[in-house]
Structure formats: C-alpha cells, structure tokens
Amino acid sequence: MTEEHDTSPRAKAALPAILQPGRNCWRIARASRAALLPDAASYFARLAQAFQRARRSILIIGWDFDGRIRLCPTDQTCQPLGAMLRGLVEAKPELEVHILVWSFAVVHAPSAPSELLLNQDWEQHPRIHLKLDHEHPIYAAHHQKIVCIDDRLAFVGGIDLTVKRWDTWRHKARDRRRMDPEGDLYEPVHDMQMVVEGEAAEAVAAVARSRWQRAQGQEPPPVPTTERDELWPPGLEPHFVDAEVAVARTLPAWRTYPSVHEISALTLDAIAAARHCIYIEAQYFANFEVAELLERSLRQPTGPEVVVLMSRRLPGTLEQFIMGRNRDRVLRRLMRADRHGRFGGYYTCTPSATGDIDILIHAKLMIIDDRFLKVGSANINNRSVGLDTECDLAIEAHSDGERQSIATIRRQLLAGHLRVTPEQLRAATVEHGSTIRAIRALQAEGKGLRDFAGVDPNGRTGPVIGTALLDPREPIGARWRRFGRRQSESATLAPS
Incomplete structure (x- = not known):
C-alpha cells in the first residue's frame, strides 16, 4: 500500500458503506x-x-x-x-x-x-x-x-x-x-x-x-x-x-435480554471491505473467524496488506495457554497463506541498558484503508464475540479531512512503535510502495518493532483443545439450551 490512494470522487463513490445500523452497530x-x-x-x-x-x-x-x-x-x-x-x-x-x-x-x-x-x-x-x-x-x-x-x-x-x-x-x-x-x-x-x-x-x-x-x-x-456547559x-x-x-456493542443473552453481536459483525465487515491496508493493534489475536477471512484475502494475488501488533508474552498461565497458543495458530495460518508478502505480525519492545523490555499491548484498534477506524473494549477473541459485554466506537470517513485524520492517527501510532517520526514512516512508505516494506526498512535500525518470528510455521492451525470451554463464543447456558432443542426435535422426528 502506498500513501497515495485513489481519492477521486469516482473512487470514493464506488466504495460501499461499512457502517450499517442494526447490523454492525447500534x-x-x-x-x-x-x-x-x-x-x-x-x-x-x-x-x-x-x-x-x-x-x-x-x-x-x-x-x-x-x-x-x-x-x-x-x-x-x-x-x-x-x-x-x-x-x-x-x-x-x-x-x-x-x-x-x-x-x-x-x-x-x-x-x-x-x-x-x-x-x-x-x-x-x-x-x-x-x-x-x-x-x-x-x-x-x-x-x-x-x-x-x-x-x-x-x-x-x-x-x-x-x-x-x-x-x-x-x-x-x-x-x-x-x-x-x-x-x-x-x-x-x-x-x-x-x-x-x-x-x-x-x-x-x-x-x-x-x-x-x-x-x-x-x-x-x-x-x-437544557444544560450544555463546556466539557471538552x-x-x-x-x-x-x-x-x-x-x-x-456485544451483549450476551441473559435472562430476558437477547444477545447482541454488533462488534463481531463490524470487525468482519470492515476486514472484508479492505482494499489497501488493514492495521490492527490487539491484546488478543485469537479468533479463527477473523483468521479465515484474512487467510482468504492473503491467498489472493492482489489485496490489502495486513499489519498486526501484539504482545509477545501474555500475562498469566491461563491466558498464555489459550489466547497465546491460539494466537500462534492464527499467525501460523496467516504466514502459510501469505504467498505474496502482504502480512506482517509484530510485537513491540522498549530498549534498556540491560536489553529490550517487552511492551504489553492492551489496545483494541483497527484501521482500514485510512477510511475506517474502530477502537474500544472488544478483543479479537471468542469471548468478545458473544460472551462478554463490550462497547466500541467507529468512524467511517466521509471527507478528505477525515481520511487524513485517520491516516495521521495510524502513522503516529506505527511510527511511535518503530521509534521514528511520522514523516519518516510516510517517506519510507512512499519510497518502498508498501507499509510492510517500509516497516522492514525502518526496522534495520533495530528499534521498537520486532517480527513475530518465534512461531513454527509447521505446527497446528486449529483451535487449541479446551477453547470452547476457556474462550467460549457464547454463554454456556445458550449451548445447553440449543443442545436440548436439537434433542427434542430429534425425538419428535424419530419414527414411532
């Protein structure tokens, strides 16, 4: 992806809206x-x-x-x-x-x-x-x-x-x-x-x-x-x-309240709409529905670059066992699918006198083509699909000024991780014609951003055993009710 996207009115008109109230946002x-x-x-x-x-x-x-x-x-x-x-x-x-x-x-x-x-x-x-x-x-x-x-x-x-x-x-x-x-x-x-x-x-x-x-x-x-004091x-x-x-929002089914899955739908719709670059900062990157969509995109001869920033080490034994191992399997799938050099998975660190110190990525951010930005509480894991209660905000650009603001945010964040200026990042992106190639060029100085290179590409690519229990997509009761309905329907349809 270069910084010089096609921003002509004709190109803008051809892009369908990502945000759809009632489907992927409230x-x-x-x-x-x-x-x-x-x-x-x-x-x-x-x-x-x-x-x-x-x-x-x-x-x-x-x-x-x-x-x-x-x-x-x-x-x-x-x-x-x-x-x-x-x-x-x-x-x-x-x-x-x-x-x-x-x-x-x-x-x-x-x-x-x-x-x-x-x-x-x-x-x-x-x-x-x-x-x-x-x-x-x-x-x-x-x-x-x-x-x-x-x-x-x-x-x-x-x-x-x-x-x-x-x-x-x-x-x-x-x-x-x-x-x-x-x-x-x-x-x-x-x-x-x-x-x-x-x-x-x-x-x-x-x-x-x-x-x-x-x-x-x-x-x-x-x-x-009637009261509108200055609060900004x-x-x-x-x-x-x-x-x-x-x-x-994400809301689980509970008592008389129905489930709401707006954030999951929005994440998938935004990724599907990407043409140039998908930029993600994620505490957890362990959702296989997202992985499948990115995998299909990376296998195509042309398509968006995918840049994902994560923590190298997750705190807690349980987090590492489920979220960490599933993250590695998701990365493995994307690395195998990356036939055209459009995927980059990275962790961040800060230099010290005794060696690099890892930075815990706790953010939940997605930027698509510098025209869409989403930030909030929802992680890219199963729990945030339908078990936990979440809230995200999203902005879809409708003007050149809004697109420039989203581009500025992305450059400032990525440049900060690389420990370069946004201007250096932009110049490198234009020079190399690609965000990922710009990252590689700027990484040569050894600052800030590291390739997620510790994942063996030959390992397993499916969810870890126990994922449905430890990182479920919905309340346990919902699964039992669905199982009970299937059993009841089977009994009704069985020949007497």
Whole structure:
C-alpha cells in the first residue's frame, strides 16, 4: 500500500458503506468533536480535566476500578482518584457519581479487593454510588470501559481506571512514574481511549445507563438537555469535528435480554471491505473467524496488506495457554497463506541498558484503508464475540479531512512503535510502495518493532483443545439450551 490512494470522487463513490445500523452497530450519532488519546497518560490527564468541569453526573462503567490510582502521577498535588471524586461531590452540590464494576474484578482483576469489597472513606457520601455488576452469565465478564460526563462528553476504549494502566507513548524502561499504589514498578503497557462530545456522547451515555439499569434495576437520573456547559478538555486538539460516530456493542443473552453481536459483525465487515491496508493493534489475536477471512484475502494475488501488533508474552498461565497458543495458530495460518508478502505480525519492545523490555499491548484498534477506524473494549477473541459485554466506537470517513485524520492517527501510532517520526514512516512508505516494506526498512535500525518470528510455521492451525470451554463464543447456558432443542426435535422426528 502506498500513501497515495485513489481519492477521486469516482473512487470514493464506488466504495460501499461499512457502517450499517442494526447490523454492525447500534447507532450512528454526530460528535461535535472527537479525538483519539494514544496512551493512558493522555487519557487520565484529559479525564482529570473533564472531571473538574462536571456539574451533574460522572458515570463510570468498567471491568475494574481502583480508587487509589492517581490520574496525574507527575503532579504532586494530584489526589488519588477516590479522594478526587469525593472532593468533587463535596464542592458541587448537584453532582452524582455512579461507578459500576464487574463483580469478579475482586478476584480476577489487578485492583485491590478491599477497594471494591470494603466501604472506603472516599465512598462514604450519599452522592457516590459504587456497585458491583452481578448481572451476567456464568464465566462472562462485564468488559466495557466507559466514562460519561454530564451525558455530553464520553470516553470509550480499552483502559480501566485501575492499577498498572498508566504509561506514556514512549514506554520508557523502568519509568519511576509507572508505579502501582504499593510502590512497585510495572512493565510498559500500550492502550488508548477515544473521547467524543455531543450527540455521540449521549449515545454512549445511553449504553452506560442501560448497563446500570440492567445491573441495578434503575437508571441514574439523566442530565437535563437544557444544560450544555463546556466539557471538552482545554488544550485538546480534536482529530475530528462534526463527525459521525458509530456505537457498537456485544451483549450476551441473559435472562430476558437477547444477545447482541454488533462488534463481531463490524470487525468482519470492515476486514472484508479492505482494499489497501488493514492495521490492527490487539491484546488478543485469537479468533479463527477473523483468521479465515484474512487467510482468504492473503491467498489472493492482489489485496490489502495486513499489519498486526501484539504482545509477545501474555500475562498469566491461563491466558498464555489459550489466547497465546491460539494466537500462534492464527499467525501460523496467516504466514502459510501469505504467498505474496502482504502480512506482517509484530510485537513491540522498549530498549534498556540491560536489553529490550517487552511492551504489553492492551489496545483494541483497527484501521482500514485510512477510511475506517474502530477502537474500544472488544478483543479479537471468542469471548468478545458473544460472551462478554463490550462497547466500541467507529468512524467511517466521509471527507478528505477525515481520511487524513485517520491516516495521521495510524502513522503516529506505527511510527511511535518503530521509534521514528511520522514523516519518516510516510517517506519510507512512499519510497518502498508498501507499509510492510517500509516497516522492514525502518526496522534495520533495530528499534521498537520486532517480527513475530518465534512461531513454527509447521505446527497446528486449529483451535487449541479446551477453547470452547476457556474462550467460549457464547454463554454456556445458550449451548445447553440449543443442545436440548436439537434433542427434542430429534425425538419428535424419530419414527414411532
């Protein structure tokens, strides 16, 4: 893929729309402003600014939460998050804070169990409501990462307000600011969040309120539509102005609620629409439906390049056993299918005096042809298809300016991983006529990005035994009900 795509009106008109409400997204709503925040440092800093401007409502929906973290660890005056929220409600008599966290976070997530199980001092206020979400199928996780401010500003992405998330885009080795509340350093981590303003934020707030209602039986009180205070973080330059933003969800079937599979459909539809380049940053890359679609594309004489950034090592024995081994099998399939040199699988690292340190990729990002961008909480694994509760945002470009913004985001992210400037990446891409060949040329300096070369191309390519149990696509109960129906139908059709 070169940087000089065919952007003539005729070429643009020939491209069918990817976003289809009711099929692969819930709603498309207009954002007066939107921006991608490329790391937790920028997200936390902008969130702290937005919190200060909140007047009526702060609504937090998360997989995990820890009130001990500091949103601005470089600022000595920055209070821990819990104390910050307590101070805000004491200073603003109309402000209500609602925090909903996955119930199993107390044993599965990195936060301290006491932060969720014990009533901390900062929680002891009638307008602070911290609740655990028990309303999900067995083994399912509430995985959305949403913060809404006064229903008019919303943050959506892969970053929870918990420990071991803060980092800058430089991912410096042994950064003393990257320290958990116990005073222990943790390894570099890469993730991102999108912020939207206006109608798009209202749509996200509707998703968050619906989740609270499902978990607690009633919604938080809405913010009056007549109140429109300035909430956009000061100094933040938007990537998009007056843009259409799609909200896509995954919801498992539960009690009387039907399942929703918008994110899975959107992922597959976006990949199928690609013509030039598919750029993915993924915590998990272990979905075989996605693998099959990419495999078919790579076997064709012409088609898009596929660039995937992942973690080399996954934390936890169970994650490595299922997600890691299935990732290797997916990579093996794509390597075998790559007959025309259009696939690149990479991991990222940061240099140190004692050798390279791996960066944990926690992001969930997809960019297609610099005309489509999707970011959110959903991983490329089975759970995110139909078991866990997820929320993603997507933008499909409708103007040259929006296409340029998406291209700028992709170049900045990839250049940051390569530890070069976006201008160097663009020049190399034009010179070599290919993103992958540009990566290879820039890798020659040995910085940042490494080939995922440790996968034996001669191994197995199907799902690991136990995948259906440990990384299921749907609630266990749904499979049993379907099995029961088949047994009942067989008995009905059997000859007497």
